[in-house]
Amino acid sequence: MIEERQPIRVALLGCGTVGTEVVRLLHEYPAEYAARTGAPVHVTGVAVRRPHKHPEVPERLLTTDPATLVEGDADVVVELIGGIEPARSLLLRALRAGKSVVTANKALLAEHGSELYAAADENGADIYFEAAVAGAIPLLRPLRESLAGDRINRVMGIVNGTSNYILSAMDATGAGYAETLEEAGRLGYAEADPTADVDGFDAASKAAILASLAFHTRVTASDVHREGISGVGAGEIQAARALDRTVKLLAICERVLDEDGTEAVSARVHPAMIPREHPLAGVSGAFNAVFVEAESAGQLMFYGQGAGGAPTASAVLGDLVAAARNVVVSGKGPRESAHAQLPARSMDHTPTRYHMSLDVADKPGVLSQVAATFNEHDVSISVVRQEGRGEDASLVVVTHTASDAALRSTVEKVAQLPSVHEVVSVMRVEGERS
Structure with a gap:
């Protein structure tokens, strides 16, 4: 009978x-x-900074010293503190003592995941982290286990709810970035300091975790190219709408081939225009969604609430159940899989597409000058649209795929043309064939 078994003892670090x-x-x-x-x-214990702020937890369980819980008799340590320290030291201590760990700490995993995995392996402990990416969405376990027999080629998704809420609201209302961010703060969708969300740090940590699992390679946050959404204005949103696209902050992880045919991993976070018919285009508000492309399974999409107390707790408890089961049967969960050891490719050599909006003189020869500059850098043009405004004109160019370095060099040269008054905006294009 279950009642006759020894209880699984759980220590909780952090209680937000x-x-x-x-x-x-x-x-x-x-x-x-x-x-x-x-x-x-x-x-068996809950470590918090201010016990008097937690009347919902029995007083006998509360402590301000997380180390005592880690060093105690817990079977599983659940870490919800966040940040690097003291979380890293506490979890290493737990794993080295043979205790299994459940964590939602994406920043820690993105920076020190290999160290934690090694400690788990050396001491026969488990480490689970489903809640670290996309809240309640069951995403990491499918990548880590269900698709372990497949070959994943690309993972692209919306993994930050705050940024997605802001961009969705800008698209729906036509408002600018600053006022939409302020409104997001009033509604509780943005933190008092939204830097981690709007500057892409949060999404970059999650991209590192996704790439590591998808491509069996150790990828850290420093390997991820990162751009935030603060430079996205109402003009970019309107330009996307004119081409039947919308703007999303995307985390993109993919296998790419170097010139000599060697495989590498590209991981990047940046705003991009995507077609409105793409499955990710309809993901609005603070929801998350991730699109996975595998050779045998084909295209898969994971969608749901990416943050919040109850949704994230669902993922934490799913991991806790898995870790507890292993304690009961003396089993082990999945281990780190980093056998591929693929190199990380820099953004310069990553193939992308650009949408470029220019303010130019409305006179003969301007378009040919712009096209010639693209040709000089071996960048092919997919779409051109020009609209006159008296003596000036708005010129929109959408490219085919080229290296990001070639595209940036093209933009710099185009900006120097005498007939170009201003490069109004530049944004990458994703989710459609080049």
């Missing part, structure tokens, strides 16, 4: 919005979690 939901659900449905894991699940 997600941790509070984890504690609530474990206390509200003890019989269900006992049935799913094969033994009762008991929270």
Whole structure:
């Protein structure tokens, strides 16, 4: 009988919005979690900074010293502190003591994942981290396990709800970036300091984790090219709409071939225009979605709530159940798979497409000058649209695929043409054939 088994002891580090939901659900449905894991699940301690702020947690469980919980008799340590330190040191201590770990800490995994995996392997412990990317969406486990027998070629998705809310609102209302960010803050979609979200740091950490799992290669946040959305204005949104596109902050991880045929990994985060018929175009508000392309499985899309207390707690508890089951049966979860050891390709050599909007003189020969500059840099033009405005004109150019370095050099040279008054905007284009 389950009641006769030794309880699984859980230490919880951090008890914010997600941790509070984890504690609530474990206390509200003890019989269900006992049935799913094969033994009762008991929270033996909760480490917080200000115990008086947590009336929802029994006082006997609260402590301000997380190290005592890690060094105690816990079977599983759940880390919801965030950041690098003290989370890194605490989790390494737990893993080296043979305790399994559940974490939602994307920044830590993106920077120090290999160190944590090694500690888990050396000491027979598990490390689970489904909640680190895309909240409630079951995404990492499919990449790590369900698709382990397949070859994944590309992962592209919306993995930051704050940025997606802002861009979706700008598209719907025509408002500018600054006022939309302010509104997002009032509604609770943006933090008081939104830098990690709007400057792409959060998405870059998640892209590193996705690339590592998808391509069996160690990829860190420093390998990920990162651009945020602060430079996206109402003009870019309107330009996308004119071409039946929308703008999204995308995390893109893909296999690419070097000139000698050697495989490499490209990981990047940046805003991009995508066709409105693309599955990711309809992902609005604070939702997340990830599009996976595998050789045998084909195209898969994962969609759902990417943040929030209850959705993220769902992913944490799923990992906790898995880790607890392994404790009960003396089993082990999946280990790190980094056997491919593919090199990371820089953004300069990554194939991309550009949408470029120019303010030019409306006179004969301008278009041929611009086209000649593209030709000099071996960049092919896909679409050209010109609209006159008296003595000036708006010229829109969309390219075929070329290296990002070649495209940037082209933009620099075009900006120097006497007939070009201003390069109004430049944005990458994704999600359609070149």
